[in-house]
Amino acid sequence: MSKPKQKMYPRFRVMARIEHIILLTSFTVLAITGLPQKYATASFSQSMISFMGGISQVRVIHRYAAFLLVLGSVYHLFTIGFRWYVKGERMRILPELQDGRDIIDMLRYNLGLIQHHPKMPKFNFGEKIEYWAVIWGTAIMVITGFMLWNPIAITSYLPGQIIPAAKTAHGGEALLAVLSIVIWHFYNVLIKTRNFSMFTGNLPHDQMEEEHALELERLEAGGEPFPGLHLRAEKTRKRIYFFVTVGAGILIFVVLVWLFTFEETAITTLPAVTREVFVPLATAVP
Amino acid sequence: MKQFNRACRFALGTGGIWVLFLVLGGLLAFSSTQTYAAADSPDQVILGTSAENRAASLLLLSFQGPGTNSHPATDFACTSCHSDTTAVIEFPSGETISVQVDLTVLALSAHGNQSESPLACTDCHQTINDYQFPHTPLDSADLRAYQVAQAATCERCHQQTHITSHPGDDAAMPVTCTDCHGSHDVHTAEAWDSAEAVDRCVNCHVKEEVELNQADQLLPLIRSGLFTDEPNSDYCLACHSQPDRVKTFPNGDMVSLTIDKDAFHASVHGLNNSWQPLECNDCHQNHIFPHQPTETESARDFTIAMNSACQDCHVQFFDKAMDSVHGAALQDGNTDAAVCTDCHGAHDTPVPGVPRSAISHTCEKCHSTIFNEYAESVHGSALLEEDNPDVPTCIDCHGVHDIHDPTTAQARERSPELCAKCHADYELMTKYEISTNVFDSYVSDFHGTTVMLFQNEGSDVPPNTAVCYDCHGVHNIKSPSDPDAGIQQNLIETCRQCHPDAQPNFAGAWLSHYTPSLQNYPVIFLVDLFYKIVIPLTLGFFSLMVGTDIYRRVRMRLRKNKA
Incomplete structure (x- = not known):
């Protein structure tokens, strides 16, 4: 049963798609290397850790993935800056009261209480929840992860208890994030429908109609996919922003590398201890 | 005729005296019999x-x-x-x-x-x-x-x-x-028991030191059953219980040949126990009298050569001992390495482990400095001063015969479980009001988790995270609250052994084996509580949305199919 080729509507620019790939990669690696550490006594975890080359290697992989996640986060901040400063775009991801109504309407529709699917904007409530959950989660994970990575630096300023508290939060947040992705994200983009707009950048008409009816109407009415202010100074701003970004990017990268490497938390190899074990008591000669 | 008459008179007269003698003799004999009968x-x-x-x-x-x-x-x-x-x-x-x-x-x-x-x-x-x-x-x-x-x-x-x-x-x-x-x-x-017989020999040949002039003829006689078919211990002890008998080895080592007979019979191999008694020649199989010269150069070589005798009966323990650090050292040519008799004694072998302090004193013979540390520890002092039945002796941690190298990565990785053997035993620990949560709390901590993972991998690299003894001490373990040497006194110094840059607050990152609660480490408790609430709520919301969505889709498909 081949469907007629549908009209595709632009949904994500390259920047967002790169961000998604960075997030996808780092998140997956972090989850695979992190959860077995959280549930280290489970035999399945131990098999996974062994498979990945042992706990020491798993921790190294986890930290590289964390670095990638932080880089991705910085990149995301830069893209936000670009859209706000250069393009003059409105942040359509911000939650609104209408999202709450959409949730209720969606529930009523699912239960058959109303006959029409709520019409939703460019980012529907589900996507907004996911986005802000990622923002919140990444912030928590980066902060607590940094604490766990550099406990000596942290406890120079904060009480010691903060470290195990960070560990608890890191584990709890990880579990929340992974289960949310599995239940919510995977259902919405892989099971309910196959939505690959994060890779292709486009979404076909019927999915647009179901999930982003308002956006579809706006695009059909000739609206721009990514409406901005079209500032006259856009080119200048673009140039300025490029240099600022490159400069700040290099600086931030250097600072990040330093942040990730400055602390020698513990000695890496045990000091060799030698002692004479054969020290016999004096015994009488016959 | 006159002469005949004189002869008759003499005969009668002296006969009277004879009769008198006979009567007197009979009376004497009778009276003496009467005396005994009475x-x-x-x-x-x-x-x-x-x-x-x-x-x-x-x-x-x-x-x-x-x-x-x-x-x-x-x-x-x-x-x-x-x-x-x-x-x-x-x-x-x-x-x-x-x-x-x-x-x-x-x-x-x-x-x-x-x-x-x-x-x-x-x-x-x-x-x-x-x-x-x-x-x-x-x-x-x-x-x-x-x-x-x-x-x-x-x-x-x-x-x-x-x-x-x-x-x-x-x-x-x-x-x-x-x-x-x-x-x-x-x-x-x-x-005649042979002991008595041999005692007679000993009277002259040992005590009086009369030399045997045809010693070579003695052995066939012994073997032909002069005293006994099998020379038994008493036979040997007749000479070897004499004092001041000394053997000199070629290298000059002097060893007493005097065996304490009572100590031997009181030993596990002696007659005064219910176990299998041994005769001298059960172990000393080539030492039937007269003795052949020993082939070993030194007393120690002799001891090591004799060690295999134990194998005949105790092969299981013997093999373990040979696989141990001591056996390995011996095979490497270290003659100081302990053999069976170094720990168990040769002729006065006591029942092992009675009293328990005897165990650690046995190890002390070679490992005196370690023993001295142990004797000061919370375990050692309880053993040596109170004969406490619960504290570990050397063998409870190191093993008995199969003593393994305690410096390997594996030994380090498994050490927490060794401590947990007692310290996670509720009945044992309640007596001393010690928490049994120490192992679980350790394993849930970063250090313990890491060690358990290293252990699971069977890593040959020792984990650099702390195990029990890194903080509490090895042989010199003190109570953490000990006013002089307890680690609670200056915990940060303990941390700094591995975390040299640690600041005072750093020690607070270690939960001291507590499980977080509102009283102890409330921040951790509350963070944990937060996620215990937020995770089900969030997932519940997602599940509600997903569940109703599936419900609608199934309903709509059914309706479409009907139509």
């Missing part, structure tokens, strides 16, 4: 019985010496004087011999009145002139000459049944039958 001490009862038997035996035996018939009760006469007297005979040499005979011993001897071949006194002491009463003086010049002469009477009944290497009675140093077999206390060969 007595009630056991010895004398035996004597009374023996008198009847002996009278009968005299008739059975073929010793028909003159006067026997006229002296039917010779033994009565002999024993009446020789049983209870302090009299002695003095030889011309000045030596003396008691004339007393222990009648009880005599009665129980091979020639006693209850034996198969009872003898009367005069059966042996029958040189008539000497033993008619009153006795004539002995013609022996000294005691030895008397013993030699007297022993010759044995050969009247006994052919010499065994040839010993002993010179005969004409040699310069004669050995007589009675020297070995005894005189009045003579036993049958069957009744």
